[in-house]
Amino acid sequence: MKDGKLRRKILHDGSGQLTYEIREIVNLAHQFKELGLPIVWENIGDPIEKGEKIADWIKEIIIQLVEDDSSYSYSSTQGNLQTREFLAELVNKRGGCQITADEIIFFNGLGDAVGKVFGYLKKEARVIGPSPAYSTHSSAEAAHSGYKHLTYNLDPDNNWMPDIEDLRKKVKYNDSIAGLLLINPDNPTGAVYPRAILEEMVSIARKHRLFIICDEIYANIIYNGSDTASLSEVIGDVPGIALRGISKEYPWPGGRCGWMEVFNQDKYPAFKTYIETLINAKMLEVSSTNLPQLSIPLVMGDPRYEQHLESRKQLFAKRAAEAEQIFSAVEGIQVVKPQGAFYMTVLFEEGTLHEYQQLPVENSEIHSLLSENIQNIALDKRFVYYLLASTGICVVPLTGFASEKYGFRITLLETDDEKRRQIWERIAKAIKTYLAS
Numbered sequence: 044m045k046d047g048k049l050r051r052k053i054l055h056d057g058s059g060q061l062t063y064e065i066r067e068i069v070n071l072a073h074q075f076k077e078l079g080l081p082i083v084w085e086n087i088g089d090p091i092e093k094g095e096k097i098a099d100w101i102k103e104i105i106i107q108l109v110e111d112d113s114s115y116s117y118s119s120t121q122g123n124l125q126t127r128e129f130l131a132e133l134v135n136k137r138g139g140c141q142i143t144a145d146e147i148i149f150f151n152g153l154g155d156a157v158g159k160v161f162g163y164l165k166k167e168a169r170v171i172g173p174s175p176a177y178s179t180h181s182s183a184e185a186a187h188s189g190y191k192h193l194t195y196n197l198d199p200d201n202n203w204m205p206d207i208e209d210l211r212k213k214v215k216y217n218d219s220i221a222g223l224l225l226i227n228p229d230n231p232t233g234a235v236y237p238r239a240i241l242e243e244m245v246s247i248a249r250k251h252r253l254f255i256i257c258d259e260i261y262a263n264i265i266y267n268g269s270d271t272a273s274l275s276e277v278i279g280d281v282p283g284i285a286l287r288g289i290s291k292e293y294p295w296p297g298g299r300c301g302w303m304e305v306f307n308q309d310k311y312p313a314f315k316t317y318i319e320t321l322i323n324a325k326m327l328e329v330s331s332t333n334l335p336q337l338s339i340p341l342v343m344g345d346p347r348y349e350q351h352l353e354s355r356k357q358l359f360a361k362r363a364a365e366a367e368q369i370f371s372a373v374e375g376i377q378v379v380k381p382q383g384a385f386y387m388t389v390l391f392e393e394g395t396l397h398e399y400q401q402l403p404v405e406n407s408e409i410h411s412l413l414s415e416n417i418q419n420i421a422l423d424k425r426f427v428y429y430l431l432a433s434t435g436i437c438v439v440p441l442t443g444f445a446s447e448k449y450g451f452r453i454t455l456l457e458t459d460d461e462k463r464r465q466i467w468e469r470i471a472k473a474i475k476t477y478l479a480s
Contacts (some may be wrong), residue, residue, distance in 0.1 A: 071416055071428065072437045078408045083436045083466055085454055088230070088385065090294040094458035098351055101293055104341045108334055118333040120326050122149030122302065129340040134304055139276035146305040148322060149331040153260055153288050153301035154179055160256060160284065160303075161187040163320050164221070170256065171213060172224035173197050173205060175231050175388065175444035180224055180258065192445050193220065199390050199448070202379050203234035207243050214251050222254045223247065227271065228261040231444050231452040232388045233363065233381025235269045241277045248281050254314055255283035260301070261384035263292055263352050266360035269382055275306060282307045282314040289335060291384075292352070293342065300335035359385050362455040362463070369467045375478045381455065388441060389474075390450040396422040400480045402433035402473055423449035430473050436466060 072082050084092065091097075108114045121127065127144035135141045150156035161170065161183040170184050174194035181192040195210035197203045205225070214220050225244060228235045236244075248255050257274040265271060274285040288301030308315040325331070342348060359381075366387050367380040377390040404410040413432040417425050424440040426449075431437050441450035453470070457463035 067443075068427065068431070068437060068439065071412075072431055074412060075409050075432060075435070078406060078412070080406065080409060080432070080435045082431075083434075085457075085466065086437045086439050088291070088454055088456065089296050090291070090385070090456050091296060093454070093456035095294060095456070097293060097295070098347075100345070100347055101338075101342055101351075104338055104345070105334075108337050108341075114334040114337055116333060118149065118330040118336055120330060121145070121322060122147065122331060123333065123336040126336045126339045127302075129344065130302065130304070133343070134273075134275050137273055137276050139273075140278050140306045142275070142304060142306065146308065148303045148305070148318075148325065149336055150301050150303065150325070151328075151331050152290065152299035153258070153286050155299070155331075156286055156301055156303055157183050159321050159324055163317065163324060167219055168221035169193050169217070169219045170222035170224050171195055171210070171217075171220050172445075173226060173229065175441055175446040175448070177226055177230045177258070178444060180226070181445040184224070193217070194445055197229070197232060197234065199232075199377055199379060199388075202382075203229065203232035203388070204236065204240060205244065207240070207247075210244070211247055214247055214253070220251070220253065222256060224256045224258070226258040228265055228383025230258075230261065230384055231386050231439070231441070232379065233384050233386050234379070235265050235267060235271050235382040238270050238272045238277060241272055241274075245277050245279060245281055248283075249279070253281075254311075255281055256286070257283065258286045260286060260288050260291055262287065264356060264359060264385065265383040266356040266363070267382040271383075275304065278306050280307055280310060282311045289339065289342075295335065298335035299332055300339075359455050363387065365464065366453065366455060366467055369464070369471055373471050373474050376450075376474060385455040386452050387455065388450055388452050389470075390441070390448060391423060391426075395478055396426065396449055398422065398425065400426070400429075400477050402429040402477050402480070404429070404432045421449070423451060426474075426477055427451055429477065430470065434469050434473055436470060436473075438470070 068086055076082050127147040130147050131142050131144045157179050164187055166188055169188055171193040172180055174196055176194060185192040195213055196206040198206050274283055283306045285304040289298055290296040305318050308318050363381040367378055370378045370389055375392050375395040377392060381387045409432050417428055421442040423442050427438055427440045438451045438453055441448055
C-alpha cells in the first residue's frame, strides 16, 4: 500500500452526513477547559448530569432487581415478554390503534432504534422530518440516503408548529418520500402538537401512502394542558412506528432502554417485511439490556408513578416560564415558551448577526484557539463559540439541527435555582453585548 490506498472503496456514501453538533462542540469546550476555563454544560439533555435525583422508591425497585440473578440474563430478541405485554396494555388503554406484545421491540436506547429504522430502509426511500430537526434522526436519515436530510419547516411565528402546507407540497412533488417523521413533544423547540395538527399529518401520510415515525420520548413531559395525542390515538389505518423510552422519564439515560411500538403492519405487506427485517437485525445482537426492561412494569405500574410524572411536569413548566421571561426581554431575538420536553430554542431575528460581532475573551490562548475555529462557519455557531470562549457556557447552535435559521438551544435541566437563573442571565447579557458589537 505504497500509495496509501486500500484495494476497494470502504466508506459508505452517506458517511459524510453523520454529524452531531450536540457533542461536536464538546471537543472545543474541553480544549478551552484545559486552558483554564470552567465549562457549564448546557448542550445535552441529561437530567442526571444537571443534578436531578432519582426518586428513592424507584431506586429501591432497581436495587431489588439487581439482587435477582435473573436480571443478569439475556432477554428475548424483542425484549422481555412480560414488559412488552405491560406496555401493549398501556397503548391499548389510550384507545385508537390496538397492538400486541409482538408489536413492541426493545433497543439499546432510541439511538440504537433510530439507527436500525433508517439503516434498513432502501437507499432511495426518503423520510422527511422537521426543521429544526433532532440530530440523531436527521443525520441517520441523511447517512442512509447519502444526501442532505429532507425537511419540512416548523414555524416560530406559530409556536413552532409544523407548516402543513410546506409539508403537503414537498410530499406531493417528491415521490422519493416514503416516510414522515415527527417529534412530539419536539426537540429542540419544546413545541407540543395539538391533535388537529397530528390528524392533518396522518391525513397527508394516508393520501400519499407513507409510513409514519413519531419520536415520543418526551410524551410524559407535557405541561400546558395541550390536547395532544399519542400516535396510536390518531394513526388510524396508516402504518407507523412510535419511539419511547425511560431515559427522560425515570430519568435513566444510562440505562439505554428504548422501544418501538409498531402499528398496522398486518395491513401492509412491505411494511411488515420491513419490521421483520428490524427484528432479524436484533437477533444478530442476541438481545437488548435486560435489567432496565424488567423495571418498567414495576416502576410504571406503581401508583406513585403518576405523581412522579406530575411533579416533574410542574417543575419544567416553572422553568420554561422563567426562561421565557428572561430571554423575551432581550431585543434582537425571538423565543417561544416551551410546552413540553425540557428545551427552549432562542432564535436570532433576521439580519441581526454578522461576521464581525464578538464577545470579550480574557484568556489570550483561548482567544487564539477561538479565532482558528470561527472561520467559514454559520453565524449562529460563531455566536455559540464566542459565548463558550467568553463565559464557558456550552449551548448548541440551531444550524446544528438541520435548520437554516440562526439561533441556539438551551436546556431547562439545571436543578440549582440560583445557578440556573444566573446561567440564563449571563447568556442574555452576552446576546446584548454581541449584537451591539
